[in-house]
Amino acid sequence: MPPVDLRSDTVTRPTPAMLAAMTTAPLGDDVFGDDPTVNALQDRIAAILGKEAALFVPSGTQGNLCALMSHCGRGDEYLVGQMAHTYRWEAGGGAVLGSIQPQPIAHAGDGTLPLEDIAAAIKPDDPHFARTRLLCLENTLGGRVMPPGYLRDATDLAHERGLGTHLDGARLFNAAVAAGGDPYAAAREIAAGFDTVSVCFSKGLGAPVGSALAGSEELIARAQRVRKMAGGGMRQAGILAAAALHALKHHVHRLADDHANARRLAAGLAGIPGVRVRPPETNMVFLDLDGERPGLVERLAADGVLCTGVYELRLVTHLDVAGTDVDRAVEALRRIL
Template sequence: MYENLKTQNIDNIADFIDLRSDTVTKPDAQLREVMAAADVGDDVYGDDPNVNALQQEMADKLGKEAGLFLPSSTQSNLVAMLTHNARGDEILVGRKYHIFKYEAGGAAVLGGLTYDPLPVQEDGGLNPDDIHAAIKPDDTHFPNSKTLVLENTNSGQAISMERTKAAIDAGRAHNLNVHLDGARMFNACVKLGVDATTMADPFDSINICLSKGLGAPVGAVLVGSNDFIKQAQRWRKMLGGGMRQAGIIAAAGRFALHNYVDDLAEDHRRTKALADALNETGRYDVTYQDNQTNMLFVHFDKERAKKLGAHMRDHKIIVSAGTESRIVLHRNIDDNQLDQIISAFKSFNG
């Protein structure tokens, strides 16, 4: 997924349409005004009004008691794992999930935790039978199975509440903590027509990223009970995540939370339109399932992938031109740019 993501020899990247990720979004003039006008204080002392408001507003929206603002989703997930577990405990997690595959093994390296990666099903969820089978016996030879991590969305797929609840019930049967890496949870809410409180309700903790589909420049919020967040705050400090006048970026997160969630439906619409257009050519191997949100995947051999990258750059478009090219639509792409993207794909003959 992360093949060839770094740009090479592109000096004027602002002139390009960027399809690598929804993390590439840039704040518009309105969001910059909000940031410039933000009231600030020292958040390590708990004095930043925008950070305090963002934390509580996110907690309220997800039906939890408290929230904690962190620099990134990676740190948010790590703090959650350190809070839920003790050294030597085990995390059950999908093999393709971000917390296991794309966060540098942080929970193992920094927390002394172990992972048991489980198969991810075609819809992006976990099979309850796999969860039951992964629980370790109470025996000194084994780690303590302590926390179940789910993800929504996974590879852009919105996982149904039915699938999610079945996995959670399996975890609860063994007294596991249950954490949701909901970096793109609002994409799932919009796609499934489920409000955020309902989706978050069965989880002990949830990570929400502000700098993906929501379009804020920096940050994530971890939510949970008051006691959980109090412990998490200590881990954030230990990991270097305590920020000072962070209200400048928290204000952007607040604005995005209140104004940009409904816009995600437009990203989903454009993603489907692109998938349909690529399939109509008959020349692309496209992965786009019914529960897809703002991502699709196009598969190539290495030589053709390399040619595609060069072709798209010639058309002022950046893609992750690997053997599995992840195409991500986001709030910086409008219908006119979508037409440019479709035209560039159609003109590729490599």
């Protein structure tokens, strides 16, 4: 039996229907702007998120980099969470390539950045300081959904103080589905306070490659130059955009199945001595372990469950994990933990 791969929602393979959409997509040269499938995807995601324009990029990392460098110039600063992907997991791209200084802010227990800490971190206009230009938030953050009222207050505060706003929405559709109701409308509502929003098609949505950055015509025109500089100008990219279009149409509502599987996993793992299960809000289950357990991930892998972590284990449900896989994983995890 193949292992149950819970390392990330990025490990999915394209479905036969997605592959069919890819192989029949009309193509052009996207650097010349004439790939009809890329253009259709950009129009579609911009419309869903309620923005003027969007840009197809190879990865979430590049989407975020394009956003940072479109909002900020050399010597500017952006406010960001200590645990945010743009700050911690993207090789410092904003600093390396954009000369943009990050100002990290500690998260509150629910993952938000307290409004008073955001306000206090905005530097006065003084030659001693970098110019604070941007607030960057993330939703979902480690599988947690940021409260809609908080997003509104934080983006209002940033705008009142003259800052731009960017949302790393790699898993925006997980947050939208968790909100209940029409997920496309929920996605638009989550995006509303942000000047730019990045979303990934290659995570819960199950496409093999690709992300998008959405925002105003002006910001997206700037982002297009950054994408080219970063080597993200792709040619017959419609073959990938077709997968993303298919995912947007067919794989959004089904994220609810991944969330249900995460709850099933969490319920199955409750009550193991020395293991605290954090109740999942979307598709990620975290297990806090009482102390380091060297070799645990390797032992689990040998028993057919792939996951990541040392002091905590991260288990992510996705398109290629069925309820029966969850039960197999629970059995192995209970035995080994």
